Amino acid sequence: MVVEACAVCHSDLSYVDGTWPTTFPLVLGHEAAGRIAETGSGVDDLATGDPVLVSLIRTCGECRACRRGHDVVCSGEFALSTCSPLSDADGNRIPQGLNVAGFATQVVVHRSQVTLLPDDVDLVEACLLGCGVLTGSGAVTNTAGVSEGDAVVVVGCGGVGIGAIQAARIAGAATIVAVDPIAGKREAAKRFGATHVLDPTVDDLAAAVTAATGGPLADHLFVTTGAHAALAGAIDIVAPMGNLVIVGMPADDFTIQVAPSWLAAANKSILGSKLGTSRLAVDVPALIDHHRAGRLDLTGMVTSTHPLADLAVAFDEVRSGEVLRTVILPNSCAGARA
Ligand SMILES: [Zn+2]
Ligand SMILES: [Zn+2]
Structure with missing residues (x-):
């Protein structure tokens, strides 16, 4: 997916600031929306250019948890989990932070993490539905x-x-x-x-x-x-x-x-x-309906936007506690919303 917007979540900050243990290098960002760049084999219900939401919730659809609708505790195994699609210039693997690595111009994710969005939804606002x-x-x-x-x-x-x-x-x-x-x-x-x-x-x-x-x-x-x-x-x-x-x-x-x-x-x-014990296929369409009907205000939750180069500025804003959500626009030069 080509990332049009990826919000900074406090979980990203918890890794950067050492509250939660991890290893670096690591690509963070897990609250993302954008457009399909290409699909893998077996994915025939999404097409290039489709607007989509990406979440860190990755489900196999077959384990006991998935069969019971407990998607957030799926115990399935995924190739993406054992072999990250990211690597450095020397070929060393770099983990996908929280299954997405959305602070990037493009991401590679599992089909289960992707929800098709309506054409008329603003992706900068819709990305908030990915986690927060x-x-x-x-x-x-x-x-x-x-x-x-x-x-x-x-x-x-x-x-x-x-x-x-x-x-x-x-x-x-x-x-x-x-x-x-x-x-x-x-x-x-x-x-x-x-x-x-x-x-x-x-x-x-x-x-x-x-x-x-x-x-x-x-x-x-x-x-x-x-x-x-x-x-x-x-x-x-x-x-x-x-x-x-x-x-x-x-x-x-x-x-x-x-x-x-x-x-x-x-x-x-x-x-x-x-x-939120969420199931993307159920909860995202319901939240989109609330948003379109004016019951759920996403517009007012986007406090600021930044280009990818200003990621540190965005993290400082989250660290200050003064923002509701700041959104990174990885494919925008300016980063400012019109
Ligand atoms: Zn989050
Ligand atoms: Zn599962």
């Missing part, structure tokens, strides 16, 4: 099953958090409390549907959520950031029968303590949500 929005909205609709009237708390209001807030609004949640230490992100959360916003550095979260929900605390609390402080004590803000949904990924050695007896007594659950 897919993950946030999927956590709400697939993992937690938020329904009308629920009280929702979203901790962390970056691209994933805003995706969760929008999905909670679409699902009819009665209360959506957005929590972020950055004022600009709290303002964004309001624009995208939060009914209340809190600053965790000054607000007593339990008291504020109690006041916002009228007493029952959160039916669903989504922690979309990997920040350790966001997870400490989060289960205390979950109502009986409610669930804590862990979406963001902290450092591998970080742990939290919970009292199992108390979980049982209050019938609370802790749920992990990998990529």
Whole structure:
């Protein structure tokens, strides 16, 4: 695929900054959209020039997980996973970061990672569906099953958090409390549907959520950031029968303590949500429908765009926490959106 747009996800930063262990060199970028350059043997449902979304979710379609619709935990083996299509000038293999390597002019990916897009969708906006929005909205609709009237708390209001807030609004949640230490992100959360916003550095979260929900605390609390402080004590803000949904990924050695007896007594659950428990073939068309109907705002989530040469600038923006999503345009000289 020729990459027209690839957003910078916080996971990319986690590798670059050493939060998650990896080896270098590595080509990152996994939230991509573009057009088919050529297809491999056996792929007869896509043609050169087709607009497509690429995600890191790679499925074999045959393993137990795939047969049960649990695409995000596919255990299949892929030639692309054992032998990267990338190599340096000396022929040494370079790993495809998170299965895509989208900070490049072209990518080679498995058919299962590709979703055909409608012709009229802006690829700079659509690329957000490859990871951030897919993950946030999927956590709400697939993992937690938020329904009308629920009280929702979203901790962390970056691209994933805003995706969760929008999905909670679409699902009819009665209360959506957005929590972020950055004022600009709290303002964004309001624009995208939060009914209340809190600053965790000054607000007593339990008291504020109690006041916002009228007493029952959160039916669903989504922690979309990997920040350790966001997870400490989060289960205390979950109502009986409610669930804590862990979406963001902290450092591998970080742990939290919970009292199992108390979980049982209050019938609370802790749920992990990998990529929003998403299935590309189901969730991407649904999100496109929401976008086209005006329910899901992707336009307002693209804070900035940059050419590939300014990747470091884009990473600095993500590191600062001031952007919702910054998008790399690998095949653009200027990088600025018209
Ligand atoms: Zn991501
Ligand atoms: Zn599989």
